[in-house]
Amino acid sequence: MKHSYIVLLLLSLGFSLHAQVITREDSLQAGLVRSSNSTVISGYGEASLKYNTNYQTAKANLDRVVVFLGHRFSKKISLFTETEIENAKVTNNGSDGEISLEQAFLKFNANKDLYIVAGLFLPRIGITNENHLPTTFNSVARTQLETQLIPATWRELGVGVYYSVPQIPGLNLSACVVNGLNAQGMGGGQGIVNARFEGQNATASNLAVNAAILYYYKHFRFQASGYYGGTVGLTPRSADSLKLNSGAFGTPVGLYEIDAQYLTKGFYFKALGCLVSLPDAQYINRAYANNTPSSMNGFYVEAGYNLLNKTKYEDKRLNIFGRYEYFDLNATVPTNGIRNDAWRKSYITGGVSFRPVQGVLIKADVQVLTTGNYNQALIINPNPSAAPYLNQQTFVELGIAYSF
Amino acid sequence: MACGMIGLLGVLPVTMLESCMTLPMLRTTSKNNNIVISKTKLAAEKKIFVLRNDDLQYDVLLVKNLDNTYYAMYMQCTHNDNPVQANDKGLFCTAHGSTFDLEGKVTNGPATQSLKKYLVSEDADSLTIHIN
Numbered sequence: 001m002k003h004s005y006i007v008l009l010l011l012s013l014g015f016s017l018h019a020q021v022i023t024r025e026d027s028l029q030a031g032l033v034r035s036s037n038s039t040v041i042s043g044y045g046e047a048s049l050k051y052n053t054n055y056q057t058a059k060a061n062l063d064r065v066v067v068f069l070g071h072r073f074s075k076k077i078s079l080f081t082e083t084e085i086e087n088a089k090v091t092n093n094g095s096d097g098e099i100s101l102e103q104a105f106l107k108f109n110a111n112k113d114l115y116i117v118a119g120l121f122l123p124r125i126g127i128t129n130e131n132h133l134p135t136t137f138n139s140v141a142r143t144q145l146e147t148q149l150i151p152a153t154w155r156e157l158g159v160g161v162y163y164s165v166p167q168i169p170g171l172n173l174s175a176c177v178v179n180g181l182n183a184q185g186m187g188g189g190q191g192i193v194n195a196r197f198e199g200q201n202a203t204a205s206n207l208a209v210n211a212a213i214l215y216y217y218k219h220f221r222f223q224a225s226g227y228y229g230g231t232v233g234l235t236p237r238s239a240d241s242l243k244l245n246s247g248a249f250g251t252p253v254g255l256y257e258i259d260a261q262y263l264t265k266g267f268y269f270k271a272l273g274c275l276v277s278l279p280d281a282q283y284i285n286r287a288y289a290n291n292t293p294s295s296m297n298g299f300y301v302e303a304g305y306n307l308l309n310k311t312k313y314e315d316k317r318l319n320i321f322g323r324y325e326y327f328d329l330n331a332t333v334p335t336n337g338i339r340n341d342a343w344r345k346s347y348i349t350g351g352v353s354f355r356p357v358q359g360v361l362i363k364a365d366v367q368v369l370t371t372g373n374y375n376q377a378l379i380i381n382p383n384p385s386a387a388p389y390l391n392q393q394t395f396v397e398l399g400i401a402y403s404f
Numbered sequence: 405m406a407c408g409m410i411g412l413l414g415v416l417p418v419t420m421l422e423s424c425m426t427l428p429m430l431r432t433t434s435k436n437n438n439i440v441i442s443k444t445k446l447a448a449e450k451k452i453f454v455l456r457n458d459d460l461q462y463d464v465l466l467v468k469n470l471d472n473t474y475y476a477m478y479m480q481c482t483h484n485d486n487p488v489q490a491n492d493k494g495l496f497c498t499a500h501g502s503t504f505d506l507e508g509k510v511t512n513g514p515a516t517q518s519l520k521k522y523l524v525s526e527d528a529d530s531l532t533i534h535i536n
Contacts, residue, residue, distance in 0.1 A: 042483075072485065135513050170489055170496075
């Protein structure tokens with residue numbers, strides 16, 4: 001007991017001297033995980049070098065640095081925030097750097113099996129959206145499917161409910177209501193990436209619902225999720241003038257996904273399939289002329305093995321992996337859309353990652369992108385000096401990543 | 405009942421739900437930072453038990469060794485303060501995907517630290533889990 005008081009006294013002193021925060025490690029070591037009040041900082045980041053062997057050009061980038069700041073107000077209420085800087089710097093001269101909040105939500109623990117989140121959060125869609133830390137995947141970049149088709153990290157403002165079924169260990173249900181998308185931001189070849197609001201002045205007269213069922217069974221993890229939401233948050237008068245359906249679920253987008261993972265210390269396997277449906281794409285095209293497709297779909301499979309499993313270096317990891325991805329960002333197009341086979345893509349990625357300690361990953365991979373032909377009808381003003389379009393490109397990528 | 409309904413819905417294969425209801429959850433109380441539990445509540449054929457206690461924010465997993473001794477760990481993910489769940493192969497965090505083996509060691513990130521373990525002492529009739 002005496003020791004506990006000394007630890008608490010020292011911790012309190014340190015707390016007051018060091019910026020009013022304690023690290024996760026301190027809080028754990030002092031046995032304060034059950035305390036009702038604490039502040040936690042953590043973070044992650046990644047940098048990459050990508051060499052295009054066909055165009056013989058390379059790009060080095062500090063892709064992101066993210067700082068997590070959390071605070072527990074009580075055993076029932078906690079705050080979670082993630083602030084991200086993408087591409088190293090943000091200037092006002094047109095650089096593509098970005099400072100954004102990736103998450104900022106309050107979590108209310110109703111009981112040990114049910115909690116509610118409110119604010120800016122990541123709906124349970126796909127594998128990467130909730131679990132996007134760069135130390136959790138072996139490739140230098142996230143999967144292309146969960147970047148271009150499922151736009152991870154996909155966060156919106158809303159309220160979500162998460163429930164773990166106590167009678168069935170491993171079974172988890174979740175549902176949320178969030179703001180909808182913006183039809184004007186859609187477009188050929190870019191899916192719904194630019195239709196997201198990501199917490200900034202989102203239209204909330206159009207809404208979206210997301211629900212997921214997640215089940216852990218031994219070393220398996222299964223998930224199915226669906227998203228359905230409106231894309232027109234205009235006033236009825238403005239929507240009518242564009243001949244678009246507004247309202248909560250007007251001019252909808254549906255996104256449906258299933259995935260499975262098998263995870264052990266040695267071998268892992270993961271697979272994901274996704275379908276995106278935009279039944280009113282023709283009306284979006286009529287209003288905005290942005291070549292929105294009627295549907296998109298795709299899948300990927302990935303497997304890997306830790307070469308250091310069951311060796312004396314078991315605390316480290318040396319993973320080899322391979323992945324195949326296929327997706328079509330214009331699987332079907334409406335009559336007023338223009339198909340482009342270049343948006344039908346496959347990626348084959350193979351590589352290696354080394355984890356010297358928990359939280360650090362050094363990565364190298366080779367990625368081959370294959371597409372259909374580019375539809376020349378989509379090039380309005382051809383650039384005579386433009387490099388020819390290549391149906392196949394090969395990239396050599398190196399990366400480092402950390403999380404703590 | 406719930407297992408069967410889910411199986412019927414075809415969401416998950418029925419065989420994969422055979423483990424339904426096989427992870428005992430025991431309600432406990434604590435005194436002086438100790439959880440005391442009678443051995444009669446611990447089914448002999450089970451290897452792991454979830455202990456629920458109103459004084460703790462998260463559950464405690466009690467694991468029986470092959471030599472019938474016990475150890476316990478706090479079911480709080482060491483990554484971002486979320487609850488973890490357990491089955492007979494390990495523990496997992498549904499929020500960000502971290503997984504742990506039954507000794508509490510990280511098997512997949514983003515968590516980097518093992519789960520917090522508690523000392524368990526034993527007498528003829530009961531187990532005492534020392535929370536501090």
